Amino acid sequence: MKGVIFNAVEDAVTTLYSADTWDDLLEAAGLSGEYTSLGSYDDADLLALVGAACKLTGHQPEALIRTLGEYAFPHLASRYPELVDAENTHQFLRAVNDIIHPEVLKLHPDASPPEFTFEDRPDGALRMTYKSARRMGVLAEGLIHGAANQFGEKLDVETISGAGEEITVFDIRIQAADEKAA
Numbered sequence: 045m046k047g048v049i050f051n052a053v054e055d056a057v058t059t060l061y062s063a064d065t066w067d068d069l070l071e072a073a074g075l076s077g078e079y080t081s082l083g084s085y086d087d088a089d090l091l092a093l094v095g096a097a098c099k100l101t102g103h104q105p106e107a108l109i110r111t112l113g114e115y116a117f118p119h120l121a122s123r124y125p126e127l128v129d130a131e132n133t134h135q136f137l138r139a140v141n142d143i144i145h146p147e148v149l150k151l152h153p154d155a156s157p158p159e160f161t162f163e164d165r166p167d168g169a170l171r172m173t174y175k176s177a178r179r180m181g182v183l184a185e186g187l188i189h190g191a192a193n194q195f196g197e198k199l200d201v202e203t204i205s206g207a208g209e210e211i212t213v214f215d216i217r218i219q220a221a222d223e224k225a226a
């Protein structure tokens with residue numbers, strides 16, 4: 045996984061907890077923590093950091109990865125501001141597969157981001173299907189919430205099938221303003 049993702053997760057941990065917590069996690073996972081954005085690192089490092097964070101906080105891995113994804117998004121958005129130039133979350137999400145990750149591949153030819161497909165559902169939901177051998181759909185779910193925060197929207201993301209699998213299907217709905225306030 046590219047170093048920029050580790051940098052984004054470091055930012056998330058620092059936002060949610062503290063810089064010291066990130067150092068504690070590195071130590072617990074036995075990692076040096078020297079992640080440069082252009083470098084590539086073992087996916088196992090990321091999983092070891094998540095494991096250490098679960099031990100430290102008592103959270104379940106899925107919930108923790110989702111939260112880290114949500115709070116990692118601002119780092120990606122600030123590093124690539126030209127890629128988050130959209131009007132709303134749905135428009136932005138539709139660009140992830142055709143514009144954003146392909147642009148990422150130009151900058152990082154050795155990256156292998158996930159593939160997404162989209163379908164408009166009769167009930168108005170945006171069906172987004174994640175596909176990657178990394179089985180990190182739950183990270184995608186967190187990033188989707190992070191993107192919504194960026195656009196000032198709140199979403200319901202329902203996992204339809206394949207949680208933790210290579211293919212995970214989500215139905216995404218924008219919450220009405222009164223639900224937001226609730």
Ligand code: HEM
Nearest residue numbers: 045046120124127155156157158176178180183184187188
């Ligand atoms: C500005 C926005 C974004 C940027 C710059 C970005 C960039 C990247 C980069 C560099 C990777 C690492 C790939 C690798 O190392 O092989 C990655 C992976 C990933 N991205 Fe994005 N991304 C963005 C938005 C999103 C969004 C909105 C989602 C969710 C819908 C998403 C889902 C993922 C997932 C789940 C991975 C982990 C790898 C996998 O599951 O195969 N990304 N992204």
